Amino acid sequence: MSYAAAETAPVAAGHYQATEVTKTFGSVSVLRGVSLTLRPGRIHTMMGENGAGKSTLFKILSGLLRPTTGELRLDGAPVAFSAPHDAHQRGIYLVPQEPALMPELTVAETMFVGQLPTRAGFPRRVDWPGLRRQAQQALSSLGLAIDVGQLARHLSIAQQQQVECAKALLRGCRIILFDEPTSPLTSHEVERLFGIMRRLRDDGCTLGFISHRMDEVLDISDDISVLRDGALVDTVDRSGFDRVRLLSQMVGREMRVIPRRTASFSTGRPMLQVEGLAHAPRFHDVGFTLHEGEVLGLAGLVGAGRTEIAETIFGIRTPDAGHVRLGGDEITGLAPHAIIRRGLVYVPEDRARHGAILPMTITENITSGLLDRLRQRFGLIDRNDEDRTGAAIVTQYRVRCAGIDQPLRQLSGGNQQKVVFGKWMGLQPRVAILDEPTRGVDVGAKDEIYELIEELAKAGLAILVISSEMEELVRLCDRVLSIYEGRIVAEIEGADITPARVGQSYLSRDGLAA
Amino acid sequence: MADPSNPGRNEVTARRRNAARLPLDGWERSLLVLLVLLVAGLCLSVDGFYPGFAGFLALTENFLPFGLVALGLTTVILTGGIDLSVGATAGLSAIVMAELWSGLHVSIWLAAVVGLLAGGVLGAVNGLIITRLRTEPLIATLATSFIYASIATALAGPSPPAGFPDAFNLIGTGTLIGPIPLQLVLFSVLALLFTLLLQYSTFGRRIVMVGYSSEAARYSGLRIDRIVLSAYVISGVMSAFAGIVLAAYYSAVRPDMGDVLLLSTITIVVLGGVSIFGGEGTIAGVVIAVLLLGFLRQGMLIAGYSDMVTTMLTGAILLGAIAIKNILSGRGTGLAALLTRIRGRRPATTGSAAE
Numbered sequence: 001m002s003y004a005a006a007e008t009a010p011v012a013a014g015h016y017q018a019t020e021v022t023k024t025f026g027s028v029s030v031l032r033g034v035s036l037t038l039r040p041g042r043i044h045t046m047m048g049e050n051g052a053g054k055s056t057l058f059k060i061l062s063g064l065l066r067p068t069t070g071e072l073r074l075d076g077a078p079v080a081f082s083a084p085h086d087a088h089q090r091g092i093y094l095v096p097q098e099p100a101l102m103p104e105l106t107v108a109e110t111m112f113v114g115q116l117p118t119r120a121g122f123p124r125r126v127d128w129p130g131l132r133r134q135a136q137q138a139l140s141s142l143g144l145a146i147d148v149g150q151l152a153r154h155l156s157i158a159q160q161q162q163v164e165c166a167k168a169l170l171r172g173c174r175i176i177l178f179d180e181p182t183s184p185l186t187s188h189e190v191e192r193l194f195g196i197m198r199r200l201r202d203d204g205c206t207l208g209f210i211s212h213r214m215d216e217v218l219d220i221s222d223d224i225s226v227l228r229d230g231a232l233v234d235t236v237d238r239s240g241f242d243r244v245r246l247l248s249q250m251v252g253r254e255m256r257v258i259p260r261r262t263a264s265f266s267t268g269r270p271m272l273q274v275e276g277l278a279h280a281p282r283f284h285d286v287g288f289t290l291h292e293g294e295v296l297g298l299a300g301l302v303g304a305g306r307t308e309i310a311e312t313i314f315g316i317r318t319p320d321a322g323h324v325r326l327g328g329d330e331i332t333g334l335a336p337h338a339i340i341r342r343g344l345v346y347v348p349e350d351r352a353r354h355g356a357i358l359p360m361t362i363t364e365n366i367t368s369g370l371l372d373r374l375r376q377r378f379g380l381i382d383r384n385d386e387d388r389t390g391a392a393i394v395t396q397y398r399v400r401c402a403g404i405d406q407p408l409r410q411l412s413g414g415n416q417q418k419v420v421f422g423k424w425m426g427l428q429p430r431v432a433i434l435d436e437p438t439r440g441v442d443v444g445a446k447d448e449i450y451e452l453i454e455e456l457a458k459a460g461l462a463i464l465v466i467s468s469e470m471e472e473l474v475r476l477c478d479r480v481l482s483i484y485e486g487r488i489v490a491e492i493e494g495a496d497i498t499p500a501r502v503g504q505s506y507l508s509r510d511g512l513a514a
Numbered sequence: 515m516a517d518p519s520n521p522g523r524n525e526v527t528a529r530r531r532n533a534a535r536l537p538l539d540g541w542e543r544s545l546l547v548l549l550v551l552l553v554a555g556l557c558l559s560v561d562g563f564y565p566g567f568a569g570f571l572a573l574t575e576n577f578l579p580f581g582l583v584a585l586g587l588t589t590v591i592l593t594g595g596i597d598l599s600v601g602a603t604a605g606l607s608a609i610v611m612a613e614l615w616s617g618l619h620v621s622i623w624l625a626a627v628v629g630l631l632a633g634g635v636l637g638a639v640n641g642l643i644i645t646r647l648r649t650e651p652l653i654a655t656l657a658t659s660f661i662y663a664s665i666a667t668a669l670a671g672p673s674p675p676a677g678f679p680d681a682f683n684l685i686g687t688g689t690l691i692g693p694i695p696l697q698l699v700l701f702s703v704l705a706l707l708f709t710l711l712l713q714y715s716t717f718g719r720r721i722v723m724v725g726y727s728s729e730a731a732r733y734s735g736l737r738i739d740r741i742v743l744s745a746y747v748i749s750g751v752m753s754a755f756a757g758i759v760l761a762a763y764y765s766a767v768r769p770d771m772g773d774v775l776l777l778s779t780i781t782i783v784v785l786g787g788v789s790i791f792g793g794e795g796t797i798a799g800v801v802i803a804v805l806l807l808g809f810l811r812q813g814m815l816i817a818g819y820s821d822m823v824t825t826m827l828t829g830a831i832l833l834g835a836i837a838i839k840n841i842l843s844g845r846g847t848g849l850a851a852l853l854t855r856i857r858g859r860r861p862a863t864t865g866s867a868a869e
Contacts, residue, residue, distance in 0.1 A: 337735040354733040357726045371716040380714045
């Protein structure tokens with residue numbers, strides 16, 4: 001960035017500056033030359049879509065990761081950390097979204113892990129009264145009334161975050177980074193956290209913050225940096241806050257007309273009917289109809305309950321109430337194998353854990369869903385038939401590989417995903433639920449996945465797409481349902497599906513009214 | 515989307531199935547070389563190890579029951595589980611058979627069939643405890659091994675039955691087509707069946723999927739509980755079969771006759787290249803490991819070494835083999851992962867990713 005050079009001169013304590021920081025994992029580039037400065041007495045927020053690189057940046061700033069290239073400067077002097085501990089010693093502390101306090105230790109003990117205060121003498125003994133006193137002081141200095149004698153496992157996530165803040169102060173850290181702390185919190189808990197953050201700011205601490213939620217970002221921030229695809233788009237201070245502009249910067253390419261498919265799904269027969277589906281406490285009273293050839297999107301924040309809805313429809317979870325009908329047949333409460341047989345398939349979000357078996361070969365993954373349909377002799381798989389099936393899918397879905405017997409783990413994310421698609425489409429299902437279909441897929445392969453989805457919809461498949469990428473929803477969907485805290489809060493159709501409108505619709509319980 | 519710069523794709527259909535899924539394909543071959551060297555070495559250096567072809571083959575009768583248990587245990591370990599009750603199951607099944615024969619005067623053959631069924635039931639109990647009560651296989655089968663062993667002791671009483679009919683004892687000591695021990699024939703046939711079952715059938719494919727990732731298998735619509743249950747039933751039946759063969763070999767039963775089976779068979783399965791975490795491994799490897807450890811043990815005993823020394827050597831071989839395997843493969847039993855962790859986890863760096 002242009003102003004980076006101007007700040008090489010010594011600056012006041014608490015200035016933390018990143019210059020041209022890049023980070024690559026293997027061949028995937030996650031951060032691309034990000035430069036910004038966190039300043040004392042200010043709350044600096046990173047905004048951006050999932051995968052924009054916000055968390056990676058914070059991990060680098062807090063010593064969890066090392067930058068591939070680029071430089072960090074603390075008050076003008078270059079710093080490099082090999083572990084979070086180094087960063088703590090330089091006064092930098094990261095409060096994770098879900099702190100992992102040791103559950104069987106008391107709150108006071110967790111705050112002093114690794115540096116218990118001791119009394120002089122031999123053998124050196126832990127100064128328990130002093131430890132409790134210091135822990136309690138640190139918490140009260142933040143206006144918190146948490147009993148330091150209780151076990152950490154009794155704390156809520158919100159309280160654990162608060163303890164982490166106190167821990168940062170105890171370690172003398174004055175630069176505190178919050179990695180998306182508010183997403184697991186209730187609105188009341190968010191207010192409390194913001195109270196603490198403001199107190200720290202007014203005290204002269206340097207604060208970094210990550211959030212997707214526009215309202216709270218505009219409320220708490222002094223500076224906002226927008227990241228997109230690993231690059232810094234813009235940094236603005238309070239005078240430059242503009243909701244619409246920030247949104248378009250986050251989503252990007254707003255001016256470009258995103259190619260949208262135009263399907264006439266309304267003529268299609270209803271394929272999947274969901275009524276009053278509930279699974280407390282994750283989602284309540286979810287109802288919608290998905291038609292033949294339609295692509296229906298589920299938009300929402302991470303944790304809004306979208307994956308849980310999909311898993312309940314697919315039979316992984318049992319609903320508390322409600323009905324699911326597939327082509328008119330009741331499938332509520334059936335197990336996955338029975339639901340798959342009736343023509344509904346689910347491509348899970350977490351490919352490595354749920355979607356595929358990475359050490360097995362491409363062919364074995366493809367045929368894993370249709371073993372019963374392979375030609376068999378005395379229960380033995382006809383390997384020629386299996387190879388033909390695998391090769392056919394590999395060709396049809398344009399999987400780039402060295403051979404059909406290559407272990408799936410050797411393929412790129414995009415090609416792995418194509419194999420998973422092929423595995424399910426080989427069954428010729430009537431309904432497909434795609435959970436984050438381009439997660440971990442590089443930019444080039446994304447377009448191929450989109451084309452695949454469009455082809456399948458054209459052929460009559462009813463598709464439910466869960467996505468946290470607005471561009472993806474805009475490109476693919478005929479209709480979008482917005483989920484907020486487990487409820488459908490908005491339905492957007494046709495030309496109304498724009499990044500701004502979708503992006504705003506799931507940020508509050510009022511849907512588009514906000 | 516045609517991509518002419520990618521030559522791999524057009525060859526896809528032409529590619530033959532290779533051993534890509536088993537990066538340790540060489541493991542079986544190395545074991546085989548080791549086996550040949552061992553047997554040759556023992557033949558040359560130990561007097562009485564090769565008393566003629568018939569006598570040499572007869573040596574296998576001493577250790578093939580371990581092989582029978584290993585076949586069943588491999589099935590369980592491939593699913594990512596473990597069966598610690600194999601010894602107790604073998605003992606209890608053999609006692610059930612013997613008591614039916616001596617106490618109720620049931621024909622020994624019918625009693626043997628009931629013994630096999632009993633093994634299946636004991637395995638099913640293990641499987642049901644694991645799948646229904648969501649218990650760790652290690653704990654569940656440890657607990658049932660105590661229970662099965664106690665029931666066996668109670669059933670057997672102070673003087674367990676002995677002196678089975680000669681025709682029955684032939685299962686343990688008889689020969690077929692000249693000098694070939696009946697045990698060896700049975701083991702060979704079963705090893706072949708298990709190879710087909712585990713490596714060529716849909717059932718085997720499902721077992722392997724569950725072993726690699728039961729979560730992913732569930733999302734693929736597999737009925738995990740059924741598959742796991744059948745693996746334990748198979749293990750139970752094979753243990754019972756081993757118990758019956760032992761009974762025929764000694765023409766006697768003891769409630770603790772299966773105790774020696776457990777640790778040796780786990781050693782065999784692991785040495786055979788089966789990953790203790792499930793998914794990976796072949797029956798061929800296990801068969802070679804059976805012969806390797808069996809001949810080693812017999813050779814040492816014939817050469818006059820005490821059981822203590824042979825046991826120690828077995829431990830050393832197991833450790834050495836697994837260490838080599840892990841160093842070569844970088845994965846497997848998890849020791850390698852531990853080693854890298856000890857050496858210090860390094861964050862991924864640019865371009866060095868081998869995959």
